[in-house]
Amino acid sequence: MTGRILKIKTGYNPNSSSIGVDMIAFFTAGAAVTVLFNAIAAILTAAKAHKQAKPEEMKQLSELNHLDAQG
Amino acid sequence: MSIMKYRFESFGGVLALENPPMLVHVDRDFMLGLGCAPSPLWEKPDTSLLSAPIEVHFSVTNACSRRCGHCYMDSGEPDAGEMRAEDFRRAIDLLAGMGVFHIALGGGEALERPDFFELASYVRDCGIVPNLTTNGLLLTEETAAKCRIFGQVNVSVDWSENIGTAGQEDDAFAKRAKGVDFLLEAGASVGLNCVVTRQNFDRIGGLLAFAGKKGLTDVEFLRFKPSGRGKLDYFERRLTPAQNREFYPMLRRISQECDVPAKIDCSFVPMFCWHRPDKTLMEQFSVYGCEAANVLLGVRSDGRFAGCSFLSGEESIFDLPRLWNGSEYLARLRKRVDLAPEPCRSCAYLDICKGGCRAVSAFVVGDDSAPDPECPFVDGEDENYKART
Numbered sequence: 223m224t225g226r227i228l229k230i231k232t233g234y235n236p237n238s239s240s241i242g243v244d245m246i247a248f249f250t251a252g253a254a255v256t257v258l259f260n261a262i263a264a265i266l267t268a269a270k271a272h273k274q275a276k277p278e279e280m281k282q283l284s285e286l287n288h289l290d291a292q293g
Numbered sequence: 294m295s296i297m298k299y300r301f302e303s304f305g306g307v308l309a310l311e312n313p314p315m316l317v318h319v320d321r322d323f324m325l326g327l328g329c330a331p332s333p334l335w336e337k338p339d340t341s342l343l344s345a346p347i348e349v350h351f352s353v354t355n356a357c358s359r360r361c362g363h364c365y366m367d368s369g370e371p372d373a374g375e376m377r378a379e380d381f382r383r384a385i386d387l388l389a390g391m392g393v394f395h396i397a398l399g400g401g402e403a404l405e406r407p408d409f410f411e412l413a414s415y416v417r418d419c420g421i422v423p424n425l426t427t428n429g430l431l432l433t434e435e436t437a438a439k440c441r442i443f444g445q446v447n448v449s450v451d452w453s454e455n456i457g458t459a460g461q462e463d464d465a466f467a468k469r470a471k472g473v474d475f476l477l478e479a480g481a482s483v484g485l486n487c488v489v490t491r492q493n494f495d496r497i498g499g500l501l502a503f504a505g506k507k508g509l510t511d512v513e514f515l516r517f518k519p520s521g522r523g524k525l526d527y528f529e530r531r532l533t534p535a536q537n538r539e540f541y542p543m544l545r546r547i548s549q550e551c552d553v554p555a556k557i558d559c560s561f562v563p564m565f566c567w568h569r570p571d572k573t574l575m576e577q578f579s580v581y582g583c584e585a586a587n588v589l590l591g592v593r594s595d596g597r598f599a600g601c602s603f604l605s606g607e608e609s610i611f612d613l614p615r616l617w618n619g620s621e622y623l624a625r626l627r628k629r630v631d632l633a634p635e636p637c638r639s640c641a642y643l644d645i646c647k648g649g650c651r652a653v654s655a656f657v658v659g660d661d662s663a664p665d666p667e668c669p670f671v672d673g674e675d676e677n678y679k680a681r682t
Contacts, residue, residue, distance in 0.1 A: 224322045224323065224325065224326040225305070225319060225320050225321070225322030225323025225324070225325065225326050226319065226320045226322070226323060227317055227318070227319050227323065228304065228305070228318040228319060228320060228577075229317075229318045229576055229577050229578065229579045230315055230316070230317050230318075230577065230578065230579060231315065231316045231317075231578070231579035232313070232314065232315050233314050233315075233445070233510070233511065234314050234395060234422065234424050234444035234445040234482070235348060235395065235397060235424065235445075235513075236397055236424035236425055236426050236443070236444070236445045236446060236447040236484060236486075237350075237397060237399075237426055237447055237486055237513050237515070237558065255574065255577055259577075262315070262317060263323075265310065265313075266308060266310070266317065266319075266327065267327075269310060
């Protein structure tokens with residue numbers, strides 16, 4: 223996989239008033255960040271493969287691309 | 294495991310996974326590696342200003358029969374000109390078109406709106422993950438089952454309640470706890486919200502213990518803000534300088550003891566920064582300070598939007614596509630870092646913290662661009678604190 227993951231935000235933020243900041247990363251120290259980011263890259267690559275298997279989802283992505291190009 | 298959707302940004306793109314739930318910012322090469330064609334946005338300079346909000350906080354009604362004395366939305370009666378369902382759907386169409394990933398639905402009390410689940414379903418149908426904040430008092434077995442549509446539901450716990458003190462929980466907390474049980478039984482992802490005040494600061498442990506025992510997803514702790522009715526007794530309820538400094542280490546310790554993840558809201562980031570966390574880690578894990586008018590946007594139930602839910606704005610959500618890059622109001626909010634005075638100007642964390650909470654600065658200092666007066670780097674209490682400890 224080429225390129226870099228710049229940042230991640232896990233989970234959802236149901237809070238309707240402000241952005242939640244997950245403290246877990248700071249509880250568990252940062253030594254495993256590289257491993258974690260590599261794992262996420264693998265997940266994204268796998269998700270991409272999954273995506274290719276589903277034409278209807280590819281259509282959704284194409285529509286987003288189209289929207290972006292318009293913007 | 295699937296990519297729900299992605300969008301391009303000047304730096305590359307943002308990808309949203311729903312299982313596991315995650316937003317991932319990647320560079321241009323990563324996007325190309327996923328098979329994406331280059332975006333026109335990449336012809337522009339790489340900037341931290343996003344092409345649209347990542348998440349929008351949307352009040353679907355201002356009605357709330359609870360009428361808490363400190364409500365930041367001044368909720369109780371519906372807003373004049375509250376959006377009809379068709380207006381709401383039009384707004385969601387617009388946000389979906391801009392590439393918004395998540396919408397946090399709230400109020401008022403969202404469940405008091407009769408057509409609420411129809412609105413939430415529409416958000417999901419548009420490819421946006423709806424999340425919900427509720428006081429939990431209207432949750433039943435039936436409504437909880439409908440909450441499976443949300444990415445996560447957070448039940449707000451009132452500061453005035455006797456939280457987590459064995460045998461002393463009041464009736465409202467017991468009802469909320471029952472709501473939590475309904476949600477868990479329905480298989481929803483459930484968390485808690487708690488506004489931290491001087492009065493409940495020492496009882497945070499009880500709430501985390503409750504959350505750990507129930508196996509909840511997380512607990513988010515929010516700073517008390519001088520917004521809505523929160524202005525009325527702000528100076529009596531806000532944390533003391535010593536509590537602001539003790540908050541993060543205490544939360545870290547108790548969260549680990551109770552084995553439940555803790556989150557803080559963006560306005561607590563100055564207090565977190567005071568402990569000199571690793572900046573690279575903060576960036577990698579999306580620790581956001583004030584991201585009003587960039588990562589997030591707040592929308593009132595009458596359709597007016599603001600940088601966040603604690604700020605006020607007069608522009609209409611229906612004009613957002615045009616205003617995102619053309620509004621003087623939004624542009625002013627985004628200039629805070631560039632114009633930051635001392636001591637923020639010299640602070641190593643300025644680009645993350647962005648000067649702290651504007652709502653606090655506006656109320657306490659009278660200037661929403663002033664440094665957050667309660668930031669431990671700003672409040673002038675450092676020497677006193679060191680002397681006491």
